[in-house]
Amino acid sequence: MTFGNDDSREAMDRSLTPDRLELFEKEFAARPANRLMQNAVTQTPVDDVALDRRVLTGIDHSVSHHLDDWKATNQRQSGRCWMFAGLNLLRVGAARKLGVKDFEFSQNYLLWWDKFERANHFLEAVIETSGRDVDDRTVAHLLADPIGDGGQWNMFVALVAKHGLVPKSAMPETESSSSTRAMNRALKTLLRQGARDLRGLAAEGVGAQRTHKREVLAAVHRVLGIHLGTPPQRFLWQWEDKNKEFHRDGWLTPAEFAAAYVQLPLEEYVCLVHDPRESSPFGRTFTVEYLGNVVDAPPVVYLNAPIELLKRLAMETIVGGEPVWFGCDVEKMMRADAGVWDAALFDYAAVYDTPFTLDKADRLLHHDTQMTHAMLFTGVDVVDGEPRRWRVENSWGEEKADKGFWTMNDSWFGEHVFETAVRRSALPPELAAALDQPPIVLPAWDPMGALADRAFPG
Structure with missing residues (x-):
């Protein structure tokens, strides 16, 4: 040529x-x-080739402050990590009050209500956007995943506030709560069909649309009942504590059970995020269009803050004796068989002879990262007043790491953690005041609206 x-x-x-x-x-x-x-690499998984053994063997799993003395939970083949992490946070105080070594709230109960509430939330969004073209970007985003498993901290709080909680014995796991794919497939088709019908009724008005919405919700209710069982309205609660002493509370509603055994003031918690994009100033609140699950709940609101503040508040909370809920991009620099995360765990640049230069802001802007998983910090290693390592309760069972408890080096926190739930009273005064300002509204497809839904380690 x-x-x-x-x-x-x-x-x-x-x-x-x-x-x-x-x-x-x-x-x-x-x-x-x-x-x-x-x-x-043609004969061996690339992560085994890229693994920096100096980093792996240099990770010390001990921590100076360690809270957990309970068993790790298992979400199995479902994307309920955010829900498990929230319930794992609450079960600590419940177990203490009950005087038992280990305790679990029913994850299936909360899943049932999340699915039903989320179906209603989706259908209301369809009604609101029914005047737009079906290929409108917001409508397309809504239809892409009308009822997945993932969620956020505020969505967890909304469910507990409205529907209460029950012990796992009152609504145990089912095949479909532990493996949600088939159920979700039916629900997604049903809701997209409902969206078609609701959009077709737009010319007849909202009244006609909501009449049909009730029919769609009745079908969703049937699907959930078939797959997950029926959520109890009342249940008999009695138990034996770790000293073999018998107790009986009698018949309770889920709201009464939550009032008795949720020991944390959930209404006082706020969601801190680290979004370093230039378009997202620190010290401002944000919300995302159509993000949520309960129609009548307060909106999902984030407070954007420097990563150093997220670290410091998480450290202080753990040192004070309380675990911390957090969300992250879990698969980045993760070694599942060892149960560790480190920002330099794999040297992909050496394998491919190519630099990888996206920073956290670039990864958000160019769709290379988002929150994919939620877990619980249960320990921290503090040196000279600074955190250098974190202990994490995952919800992937007891087979990995230290019987389900993983180790995160602080380098990974800075790069791949996106949000934590903290008490408003722990915030600096200027940030607490920012919570009273109207939030900046991000579009429905913004990566900060991603739902934590990583199902299980690959």
């Missing part, structure tokens, strides 16, 4: 011409390291 004129150069630069492909192949073959890595 001739490269003597501008048109030829532009054609070569714009298209994958045979000459350009030949150059790529020659460049690859000219570097012996490429062949070495090819031989390694």
